[in-house]
Amino acid sequence: MSKGKILIVDDLHPAFKENAEAMGYEVDDRPLITRAETMAIIAGYDGIAVRTKFLIDRELMDAAVQLKFVARAGAGLDNIDEAYANQKGIQLLNAPEGNRDAVGEHAVGMLLLLMNNMRKGDQEIRNGIWDREGNRGYELKGKTVGIIGYGFMGKSFAKKLAGFEVNVLAYDKYKTGFSDAHARECSMEEIVKFSDVLSLHVPLTSETRQMVNEEYLFHFRKPIFFINTSRGDVVDTKAILNAISSNKIIAAGLDVLETEKFPALANQSWYAELVGSPKVILSPHVGGWTFESYRKISEVLAEKLKEL
Numbered sequence: 001m002s003k004g005k006i007l008i009v010d011d012l013h014p015a016f017k018e019n020a021e022a023m024g025y026e027v028d029d030r031p032l033i034t035r036a037e038t039m040a041i042i043a044g045y046d047g048i049a050v051r052t053k054f055l056i057d058r059e060l061m062d063a064a065v066q067l068k069f070v071a072r073a074g075a076g077l078d079n080i081d082e083a084y085a086n087q088k089g090i091q092l093l094n095a096p097e098g099n100r101d102a103v104g105e106h107a108v109g110m111l112l113l114l115m116n117n118m119r120k121g122d123q124e125i126r127n128g129i130w131d132r133e134g135n136r137g138y139e140l141k142g143k144t145v146g147i148i149g150y151g152f153m154g155k156s157f158a159k160k161l162a163g164f165e166v167n168v169l170a171y172d173k174y175k176t177g178f179s180d181a182h183a184r185e186c187s188m189e190e191i192v193k194f195s196d197v198l199s200l201h202v203p204l205t206s207e208t209r210q211m212v213n214e215e216y217l218f219h220f221r222k223p224i225f226f227i228n229t230s231r232g233d234v235v236d237t238k239a240i241l242n243a244i245s246s247n248k249i250i251a252a253g254l255d256v257l258e259t260e261k262f263p264a265l266a267n268q269s270w271y272a273e274l275v276g277s278p279k280v281i282l283s284p285h286v287g288g289w290t291f292e293s294y295r296k297i298s299e300v301l302a303e304k305l306k307e308l
């Protein structure tokens with residue numbers, strides 16, 4: 001007997017479909033389906049598997065009259081109306097275990113690039129400039145790295161830093177007693193006071209939206225290297241650029257932006273300053289996007305169907 005029908009509406013590794021079918025689910029893999037097409041057929045499904053192609057909002061959940069779960073192939077749940085899903089008894093599954101290694105490595109990579117001026121030096125050589133003094137780097141050894149959000153991603157970043165002989169402090173508003181071999185739990189005051197590096201690993205919620213703004217950055221005692229691999233909307237990009245101008249931020253690595261994708265990105269008031277800054281390294285939201293994580297996310301997500 002079928003355990004239920006799942007509609008895949010995004011590009012997921014085939015492992016999800018294969019493993020779910022092996023468990024007894026009927027799975028329709030429709031990676032190119034539009035939201036309108038999904039709305040028209042979702043009433044016939046017990047589960048929907050999605051990345052971030054479109055919002056799983058009230059309208060969609062109301063149309064999905066027999067929906068029991070949303071399987072999010074990734075970590076962030078910000079494209080899903082969690083409160084409404086809870087109200088309707090629709091379970092949410094996600095798979096941060098699948099891309100935590102990718103995110104942790106990406107954050108370390110960005111940090112090393114920033115501390116050693118690698119993008120700037122590379123660009124200069126391509127432009128015929130050989131400047132050693134202007135590209136003198138900093139060492140990670142002995143620095144204090146502040147992590148905000150100690151979930152799968154924050155923990156992974158801390159773990160990847162082992163070996164760099166850094167002092168890792170972690171703050172998580174919703175956790176206590178989590179000090180481990182890789183990080184020491186601390187208060188937000190300590191992060192602000194001691195950090196040489198700040199890395200964000202929080203979900204996007206009403207509490208974290210625009211959390212890193214002028215006022216917040218003002219409190220840092222030392223100039224910092226700033227890394228964001230979480231969500232762009234957690235920061236006020238203009239405030240980051242202002243902090244770079246006033247040397248409160250030495251350099252910033254941003255894998256996520258308040259506005260992603262073109263042409264919308266190029267229309268932002270801060271875009272020209274962002275891409276013109278030699279102190280910024282950007283990547284197109286690929287922190288968790290590796291060949292390995294593509295498969296792992298689907299495997300983890302299918303495994304979680306067993307918890308339902």
Ligand SMILES: O=C(O)[C@H](O)COP(=O)(O)O
Nearest residue numbers: 051052073074075076288
């Ligand atoms: O939340 C995540 O897992 C990452 O940000 C990747 O999201 P994506 O599914 O849009 O690639």
